[in-house]
Amino acid sequence: MISRRDLIKSLATIPVLGAFAYGVFKTRRVVQNKQYILLNELNLDSAIPELYSDANKDQKIRIGLLGYGIRGRQLMRAAGFAHPLWIDEHINAARENPRDTRYQDFLDQEDLNIEITGICDIFDVHATEAMEAAANESKSGSAVKQDNFPKRYKTYIELIQAPDIDAVIIATPDHWHAPMAIEAAKHGKHVYCEKPMTWTVEKTYELRKVVKENNIVFQLGHQGRQTESYIKAKEAIKKGVLGKINLVEVCTNRNDPNGAWVYPIHEKASPETIDWKQFIGQAPYHEFSLERFFRWRCWWDYSTGLTGDLLTHEYDAINQIMGIGIPESVVASGGIYFYKDGRTVPDVQNTIMEFPDQDLTLLYSASLSSNRNRGKVIMGHDGNMELGQQLVIYADSASTRFKEYIENGVIDPNNPIYSYFPGQKHFDAITSPTEKYFAGRGLLYSYRDGKRVDTTHLHIREWIQSIRLNKQPSCDIDQGFEEAISAHMATKALREGKRVYWDYAKEQIVS
């Protein structure tokens, strides 16, 4: 029998739910109201970049690899070919540390339906390793016996001329990028070329000419083109969220010998195992040197220094996001302040690029002996943007556009008004403290369609698909031309110690 007393005591706590619901409703309405106002104001949609088309994927593309050094290996893995010993090592690494998912990530990487039919490396050990990696289509460890090794070519010219090669990946020292790319283009072979695009100004014009004349598909190796947050940043800037942008600051900070290009010297390297003459190429003659062979980035003779190796990535990111093109003028200075190991390229460098027609300055600042993380910052009158794997936008406290919102509390200049994290399903106009914190630390992976992926893999994939669809990819020869000329201006300004200008009409660098 249920008494009145039972009923009251049974239902006594229900009013708490009413209070709860009212509380949630009220706080939610405040937040939603702010979010609604901001969404309308910022006018950014939450679309996430989609993977490129799968069309014509059944067409197998036959690739020749030029250069199997540090970057060559990374590119080969990004294309789906790992050396059996790498597989062994990373199976063990995953066994010892379940957090190390590099092996699984590699297995999960999409099959691009390509074949490595030729390789060329002038160091015998690297050449053999490249063949072993290229034959490892089954992604097995060293226990599985491989056959089907690709042919090793002794010179890049023979590889390029081979009839069973449709396209080449160039991952050689800087001074070889353009001569190889030009030769490939002349033979109608498609090119994926590592950055920087060229080592001399003259080759920049020539490469652009032959790529266009021969209608090949050219992709320059700035994999940052695939970074989700850059794509979102471009959208935000296009919609004017930052207002008039006047200053962009980009940086390089590294602090270890590897980051400063002091790469290990292979024990089997010698004049017998290295084709030194071919290494030198168009560079000034120097007697055989293991240091110069393995650490070539440290010498102007083969390298383009901080400018070509690292400024180009930063410049290309901003060129991708803002379409800045070639600067009107560049000044640069720097020095060898930490790595006094006989190198000729600076380890500290500052470069200022002026774009007066866009009322904009780009500042690049680099140190190879400090890990202080300075990020990429794009500064505008109404807001500023911090860019990495994640993207965070703050309103400026003195913004004209957001003045009213700041006054009535919709916008707090100390908190982001917009944040974007790779893999996030929906974007967030009002960031919680947690997300702000995550943003500050950076996120662990790059995402595409909710999947963890390597941007280099996506960049190669875009190139391969562009070949199948006969179109130009995102970092095409025109983007590459702007990258190369901007970098050459910086190098010239640095080495000659004077301001250099770009003559837009004549397309020439002038002092």
Place this chain on the structure above:
Amino acid sequence: MNLRNSQVFFLTTLRILIGWHFLYEGIVKIMNPGWSSLGYLLDSKGLFANFFISLTYNSTILQTIDFINIWGLTLIGLGLILGAFTRFSTLCGILLLSLYYLSHPASPSLEYMLPQEGSYLIVNKTLIEIFSLLVLFVFPTGKIVGLDRLISKLK
């Protein structure tokens, strides 16, 4: 169990407060469709960190965990506030909180990406909430004040 009125009052209040906390955590996640436990799991530390991190490798498992969290928190919250299936709700609450504690044990030597209010030595708010629920488990009040009273009468 015979409890004094004041004991019933404070035990019930404690139950409602903890229920409120659970319900809010659940509702907030329901209202934010982008919420995922991914970041929290990846930030796991301590003895069981590898296990919690391994849960993120499979997207089906991750989606299940998200679902259990969102609806578990909400239903436990409702159960505690309303006094419905109180002992079961209490037990589920203890289980969920224990998983949070195991994935994020409190120690000054462990640093988490998620903001913490300073550092704790073993005892943190999660542990106190677990033990508060254990108290509620041994001193159940659902059949005194709550829907369980009605449910037991109807049986």
